[in-house]
Amino acid sequence: MIERSLFSADHEIFRESVRRFIATEIAPFHMEWERQGIVPRSIWEAAGRAGLLGCSIPEEYGGAGGDHLFDFVLVEELARAGVTGPGFAVHNEMVMPYVLAFGTEEQKRHWLPQMVRGEAIGALGLTEPHAGSDLKSIRTRAVRDGDSFVISGQKVFISNGQLCDVIVLATKTDPKADTGGISLFIVEAFREGFKRGRRLEKIGLKAQDTSELFFEDVRVPATNLLGPENGGFKLLMKNLAQERLTQAVRSAAVVEAVLDWTVEYVADRKMFNQTLAEFQNTQFKLADLKTEATVGRVFVDRCMELFMAGKLDGTDAAMAKLWLSNLHGRAVDECLQFFGGWGYMWEYPIARAFADARVTRIAGGSIEVMKHIIGRSLFSVSSKSAK
Template identity: 45%
Template sequence: MLNLNGRIAYDEDHMIFRDSVRKFIDRNVLPNLARWEQEGIVDRDYWLEFGAAGFLCPTVPEDLGGLGLDYRYHAIVSEEMAYVGCHAGTALQSGVVVDYLVKYGSDEQKKMWIPKMITGEVITAIAMTEPGAGSDLQGIRTTARRDGDHYVINGAKTYITNGQHADLVIVVAKTDPEAGAKGTSLILVEGTREGFRRGKNLDKIGQHAADTSELFFDDVRVPVTNCLGDENRGFAYLMGQLPQERLGIAVAGQAAAQRAYDEGIAFAKDRKAFGKRVVDFQNSRFVLANMAAKLQVGWAHIDWAILRHVRGELTAAEGAMAKLWHTETQWEILDASLQLHGGAGYMNEYPIARMWRDGRVQRIYGGTSEIMKEIIGRGL
């Protein structure tokens, strides 16, 4: 369980909410997590349970059917889920996709989709990455050609979280291929559209419970009213939302790093070597001390970043810095904790093994660490 002593981002109301999240996890997540990992997907019924508990899209304004809570409530859910190692795809819906609908959707789009996203009846995805375009979103090749009052979409996307379950996909496509980034639009594509098909559930190193898919668009026709926001403004919308997405990854990274430390110190106190506990060796204590110091810094920084975001002050560079530092630190602590476990750390029966596998992608998705450095460096 996360130790909340000294946290400055949360008040008593947040603590009450966090307690309800923890009870839900104990009741609905932990008994199913191993099965989800084996099956490579989370039950759709779980999404309905998650929504009924009030944990899906908690920041949606009340006039759109939401709870109207601030970002900290979503961060609480992300922290607690990351700490137990659940990668169900709900964070994508709550912390990424729904904000595109709230900020850029038409009244009709909002009324049609947001209420069902809150309840879990509708599961969503956002399709950015392609076989030939990852962190560089300007390189996408999927097109949405105007044909009267419809778009005709052709292309392929890959590594799409919630791809198997998604009822609605925000597709990043070129509506003006000659205009580069300025010709990019966001198009809503329903999972029932003719010509839309899902590839296999991809076999990943980690995060096995999170379904991740290839998506294919073969002359998929959607009405032009499915354009999210203004045509050819998609790239600007993506850039405007990425700081929150990257903060969300940083929040999860910090919580997972804390769990890795907790697993490492518990094992070091229990395991004996050469007649004494592993924790009694100076090297072990130094390794753990280094972890503890970085976690102290990390919690102070993540609270600072969360509060800045709540005030609307978090910049793109600051979001990139948060993702870079917290995911790199997460990996360092994961790897050090696994090393403290010795051979046991390489065994799947120990939580650190799965956490280590799950954590590797944190330095890749949402923009690689190298791209984060580019973003930060451009503003120096």
């Protein structure tokens, strides 16, 4: 086993506290939350009290002032435990970083302490019925009216949609422009004209509420702009690498957990007077998966190092997401096979992991988009070399 040198003793102490929180506050209730299709607000408040939210947010804004590796520890441990309900990653890894990096001092002091405490839940409003990975195609409009903007449109597949108190929302403020016509807004859920649509029923991630959101002439003050008007696309591009790395971190942890579950199961399961572990087919298949999981882990850890140094680019993040998303899906499929009929039963973690895995090749940019980013970078490098 390759030793991980990325995390310090403080990170490992935090990891143990996360594991205890999951074991006492989440795991005993998660299957019920899957039946309900949503987690209670109380788990957010409990996570805030336990110091799990906004670990990398500076102390002046209510956070712990730690580095971002603490947030990655939380992602890993939730994934390793098979916990998908609480949308902490969206809140921690997507919404708060936008507010911290691009918000005004007033916006940061108003929202970040509430979000760290779990009192205000964040959502990211990007995807629309006709615009997924292609953000340039969004149709939600924000039209200036004096000192306000009036927002109209629809978002879909929004994690934390039923619970959110604040949305970082992508809109078109200049419909004639291309990427330069997108702006980000902080939109409060109490605004008149904001409506929550259906809680969508999904193949997996059943405890994580995913919803439609509607904006019917929602008026927000111009001070709710997040970053410059018409400058939203550049801001989105800056943070997408982090979001994709987060998904790769989660996939790496799930693959390792699934392998552990499978090794334990096949060591005990008897067939034809021997354990499944004694069959050469079992050993060969698991040997292949273990090797690929280790390669993926080393690459993901290297990407985390680059991210911490401010050097992770979009291509590296795309490669991490591409490799780990594909491995994630294949690993849970091949491992489920060893469980036979029990692997198809929802009570077994491997069954839930199988259902939860499929979205990793779609969410946060499909694997086809990742290939496009990687392929485009190859020709960009070739063009520069030719010159």
